[in-house]
Amino acid sequence: MKPFAYARPGSVAEAVRDVTAEPNAVFLAGGTNLVDHLKLGVARPELVVDVRTLTSREVSDLPDGGIRVGASVTNSELAADRRVRERYPVLAQALLSGATGQLRNVATTGGNPLQRTRCVYFQDVTTACNKREPGSGCSAVGGYTRYHAVLGVPAALPDATAPETCTATHPSDMAVALAALDAQVQVLGPAGARTVPFVDLHRLPGDDPSRDTVLEHGELITAIDLPPLPAGVRSAYRKVRDRASYAFALVSVAAVVAVEDGQVADVRIALGGVAHKPWRATRAEQALSGRPATVDSYRAAVAAELAGAQPQPGIDGGNGFKIPLLTRALVATLRDLTPEA
Numbered sequence: 001m002k003p004f005a006y007a008r009p010g011s012v013a014e015a016v017r018d019v020t021a022e023p024n025a026v027f028l029a030g031g032t033n034l035v036d037h038l039k040l041g042v043a044r045p046e047l048v049v050d051v052r053t054l055t056s057r058e059v060s061d062l063p064d065g066g067i068r069v070g071a072s073v074t075n076s077e078l079a080a081d082r083r084v085r086e087r088y089p090v091l092a093q094a095l096l097s098g099a100t101g102q103l104r105n106v107a108t109t110g111g112n113p114l115q116r117t118r119c120v121y122f123q124d125v126t127t128a129c130n131k132r133e134p135g136s137g138c139s140a141v142g143g144y145t146r147y148h149a150v151l152g153v154p155a156a157l158p159d160a161t162a163p164e165t166c167t168a169t170h171p172s173d174m175a176v177a178l179a180a181l182d183a184q185v186q187v188l189g190p191a192g193a194r195t196v197p198f199v200d201l202h203r204l205p206g207d208d209p210s211r212d213t214v215l216e217h218g219e220l221i222t223a224i225d226l227p228p229l230p231a232g233v234r235s236a237y238r239k240v241r242d243r244a245s246y247a248f249a250l251v252s253v254a255a256v257v258a259v260e261d262g263q264v265a266d267v268r269i270a271l272g273g274v275a276h277k278p279w280r281a282t283r284a285e286q287a288l289s290g291r292p293a294t295v296d297s298y299r300a301a302v303a304a305e306l307a308g309a310q311p312q313p314g315i316d317g318g319n320g321f322k323i324p325l326l327t328r329a330l331v332a333t334l335r336d337l338t339p340e341a
């Protein structure tokens with residue numbers, strides 16, 4: 001492991017100042033992903049700034065009926081919070097489907113959405129990877145793509161060495177639920193505080209796959225707000241994976257839906273395991289809104305969302321299986337949430 005300096009400042013403002021001052025500095029929260037990357041040589045910071053005891057570890061009620069989750073609230077604490085279990089079951093289920101109990105006990109609300117892809121090549125510094133080193137190439141082209149993206153991928157991928165070539169997926173379950181819940185991210189940075197809609201936090205590879213989010217250097221997530229949900233809304237998270245626990249999603253679905261008089265009155269859907277970012281399924285939502293709450297409608301909505309999907313070939317058989325798998329997972333999730341359908 002490359003040596004680095006370690007700092008434990010006395011306040012959030014000091015932590016932001018310390019990271020901002022060192023271009024190669026990172027924040028440390030639960031460390032469940034960063035510490036792995038330090039050992040693997042994927043992350044090679046000069047300075048690690050520990051914020052574990054600086055940001056809030058409380059879940060508080062907001063005046064609009066929503067809740068604010070401090071960045072240091074652990075995944076276990078958040079999943080057990082009565083308000084989350086009762087009002088946002090999609091989030092509690094997503095949290096409990098992630099990692100293991102031991103990891104959830106230390107992983108934090110601010111850190112979980114910022115975990116990095118588990119693309120095997122990204123974590124192996126002996127291979128080419130545009131996300132680790134833009135322009136070095138993408139070893140997933142012609143390699144293992146079982147866990148890779150099918151949405152948000154150009155119809156014709158540029159050459160593997162093009163800096164923008166990256167089909168890695170975002171690994172967080174929690175982030176998929178937060179995207180469906182229209183969460184708002186509270187951020188403090190060198191330019192002050194700002195709020196980022198969760199659906200805009202993560203980015204597609206674009207011209208720089210090394211950047212997973214829109215956060216600038218020195219910006220720290222201090223809390224995540226969940227807006228209130230309308231009465232009658234139900235929600236659920238469904239995750240499909242290679243084994244029953246401690247595995248990342250092949251595909252996952254976070255759905256929030258309300259039905260009135262047999263029609264879909266409110267629907268929010270986010271997908272995991274299929275894109276470079278938690279994927280808000282806006283085409284499916286548009287196709288469903290105001291439509292009869294039937295399995296036929298659900299199938300049509302999935303088809304609308306997946307019309308632009310780009311399965312990737314691979315030496316492991318590729319990831320074309322995600323299209324029927326996601327179709328079944330999304331239809332089943334919506335069907336279970338709307339037994340009157």
Ligand code: SF4
Nearest residue numbers: 119129130138166167
């Ligand atoms: Fe790297 Fe992305 Fe290619 Fe994986 S898919 S090797 S993360 S550039």
